[in-house]
Amino acid sequence: MAANRGFTSEDLWVERGNQRIYGKLYLPEGYDGSRRLPAIICAHYFSGSHRTSAVWARLMARAGYAAYAFDFCGGSPLSRSTGATTECTIFTHAADLSAIIDAFKKLDAVDPSSIFLLGQSQGGAVSAMAAAERGDDVAGLVLLYPAFVIHQSAVDRFGSPENVPETYLQFGQELGRDYALAALSYDFYEHVGAYTGPVIMFQGDADDMEPKEFSDRAASCYADLDYEIIPGAGHMFEGEDRAHVAARIAAFVAEHSRG
Secondary structure, X not given: OEEOOOEEEEEEEEEEOOEEEEEEEEEXXXXXXXXXXXXXXXXXXXXXXXXXXXXXXXXXXXXXXXEEEEOOOOOOOOOOOOOOHHHOOHHHHHHHHHHHHHHHOOOOOXXXXXXXXXXXXXXXXXXXXXXHHOHHHOOEEEEEOOOOOHHHHHHHHHOOHHHOOOEEEEOOEEEEHHHHHHHHHOOHHHHHHHOOOOEEEEEEOOOOOOOHHHHHHHHXXXXXXEEEEXXXXXXXXOHHHHHHHHHHHHHHHHHHOOO
């Protein structure tokens, strides 16, 4: 276990059927195992990896929580998890998250009643899907510029399933037909509101990849939502914006932990 400025980290693999999910578990530096911690599972954006979601996992570990940054199966060419990019869909990604929830409920360091999901962009949209399916097991949902635009983007690009090729490129990453079919079939606004637990959502008003209107619309889906617009922020949070959002997330976890 490696120590590094306020947190420790170690490799942690999770099994999902015949797939293996790679990630890093982050714990507060000095954690001695004497108590179970709230946990935040951090899902990366499209074509990202555990390295991109580790930014948030490290901040959460420094705040005193367990946190996990992982690679979606087939999530990118950089993924250490099994699976090809042409095999992944939003549904396989949601299944990855569900398997991680099950694994975390058994970890000695984790309070199984206080598992939170945090997702960036596509990882946020997929976290919303998983929360809708696993509401009793999710203490809170953190959405960072969630890509609820995925469904509409597929509709705009392909129109209907018969127009989808066997493979295609999206933002330079090769995807398979099933990715588009899943995106066409799943309208987030019809499903994500099934999660009735607490949600905190952050959206930049200068985001040109996940336009603000899609998060605005999602706000009407949730019964218990804290929604903050970050002025001038694009499709990432940096510097003071990131520090502000991290502090608010840490307070959200403290408020809604069930243990």
